[in-house]
Amino acid sequence: MPNAEHRHCVRHLHNNFKLAGHTGAAFKQRLWAAAKATTIPVFEAEMEQMLGQSQAAFKWLQERPAAHWSRSHFSTVPKCDIFLNNLCECFNAAILEARDKPIVTLLERIRTYLMLRMARLRETVWPHEVGPRIFGIVEKNSIESGHCIASYAGGGKYQVNSMLGAMFVVDLERHTCTCRKWDLSGIPCPHALASIAKSEHSPLDFVHALYKRPAYDRAYEGYISPMPSQAYWRKTGHVPIKPPVYRIQPGRPKLSRNREADEISKGATKLKGYVIVMTCRNYGQEGHNFAGCPQLG
Structure with a gap:
């Protein structure tokens, strides 16, 4: 591409x-x-x-x-500011159950998952014209906009002074801000929301159309047809394709990715001592503590 x-x-x-x-x-x-x-x-x-x-x-x-x-x-055309591959990891977690299955079973599991997902999301009810997650971001930015002072300059443009001393220019007609956060994501930044409040407009009117219900409905308007089990499939009369020779690999098959040495586990309540050197209080040697002292054994 x-x-x-x-x-x-x-x-x-x-x-x-x-x-x-x-x-x-x-x-x-x-x-x-x-x-x-x-x-x-x-x-x-x-x-x-x-x-x-x-x-x-x-x-x-x-x-x-x-x-x-x-x-x-980054370009401001896609209206996306992410720089992590979390989408790939979410998809990998969704197909975790089907990954180690034969090809026909794998495809059937994925087809069923997508069929149920698309049907469920089509019926999702939104309390606002934008999605719940986007509405939460707008609410969070609205709170932060309280630290900004917007001054009208004419032609839909505003000069915004933040409490940190920085100054930004917001153009409500072009949906841009010199901080580029609004330009990148399509969601009004705190500077833009301060200007929108000054103009007495609704913040949701300035959220990009990609985050609104019509775009969401277009994404999930299609559906995957249900189908009967393999026992009801039409017989072709061709010679069945034999599966490849399968050799069991040594060790237990891995399902989750390898974590980095300094990565904090999900739900952890204590931080690892990455830079802490243990010292034995018995002999003063480094590399182990009193309980693991080899000279006490």
Whole structure:
């Protein structure tokens, strides 16, 4: 797809960044700050701080085009600002039950899952003209807009001053803001919502049409027809295709992905001691504690 915008998963980019020798919380925070930057000046400021930390780390990132991993260089056409492959992981979790089945069973499980999903989502009732998740984002941004002061400049444009001292320009007619958050996602940012409140309009009127019910209905208007079991399929008379020779691989088959060494598990209540060196209080040796001291055994 040469005309599509290609983006890289920043989490995997950070893993490769660590494998190149650039480990530590300082490098991680700077990389993610550069990835989350929505404007080029903010991105360049984060990269300059990276250069101050390590010239090698700066060069490693500079060799990867920012158009693939930083929001500051993303196109505003798709109305999508994600830079993680969570969609792939969600799909993998949905087909987890069918992944290790024979091909016909696998396809049947996926077909049934999609049939039920599309039927369920078509009947979903929305309390607002946008989806519940988008409505929650608008409500959250509305609270943050209380820290912004909008001044009308004419022609649908507003000058917005934030409590942090930054100044932005909002154009309600073109649905743009100089922070580019509204441009990227299609959901009004706090600066835009402050301007919308000043103009006494409804915030939902300025949410992009892709998040509204007509677009949702177009996505799920089709349906997958039910079908009888394999016993009722029409016989073709052809020689049945034999399955390939199956060899059982050694070890237990893996269903979940490998987690990184510094990744926090879901539902964890305690942080791992990544940088803590254990010291035995009995002999003062590092690498183990008193309970695991080999000299006490």
